[in-house]
Amino acid sequence: MKKNIAGTEIDVNEEGYLTDMSQWNEQIAAAIAVEEGIGALVDGHMKVVRYLREQQAKGAALTIRSMGKSGVVTTKELYDLFPGGPLKKSSKIAGIPKPVGCI
């Protein structure tokens, strides 16, 4: 389905995750962040978002454990930056699919 995010028609799934990560840009990230209750994105958020996009492009499976070990962010910081679902919300803002694992 299509959704207008930050003035652009974007392909998303029924949960609002981008289905084509190449349609993503920082304005879209900012708009999704507001929608998800995260508010304005600061450097800390963007570091996570960029890391997630790099990992996704490599085809790596993302887990909360691998994020904490990435050197980009600690587990505590990740939970503070994206309250209410750190991996899900950061993935949505990064324009990548919803993480499928339980960890």
Next chain:
Amino acid sequence: MSDDKQPVKKMSIIVSRGSLDGIYPALIMANGARMEGIDASLFFTFFGLNALANKTLDSLKVSTVGNAALNMAMPMLGLPMTMPFPTVMGAIPGVSAFATHLMNKEMEKLDIPPVREFLELISDSGGKIFACKLAMDMFKLKKEDLMDRVDGVLTVGDFYNESAGSGTHILFT
């Protein structure tokens, strides 16, 4: 969301078993709750304290004696899941250690951390870790015998108070 579908707000999970296979499901459920933005508390009682005691928590074992479902582990050896594993074989020396080795290896592949790191992960995520006072007394354990992420030693009453609130679910494992 309709009114009859109230969200889960908090999981209070009681852990009473001390084998590796008794501990992991509770840790996975608690971590999974935090990942969904749900509060999580773990209350370790009876043999569950095996997972908090510094001397034991790094070497928990899969229970192979009296476990009639060990056939489920056969695919880890490349064998069919339907292959029987007579429970009496679980008592043979080394079988539990071997089953533990296999399970740890599979867990690592799925990016599931070892118990100590898992407890640290849950603690870092804002989950709470409690030990049962009665079980501590019974097993002659002191707070300083437990790993450093333990938030407190609670009585049963304390634990119920800690779990208060609509949307809390208490789960016994």
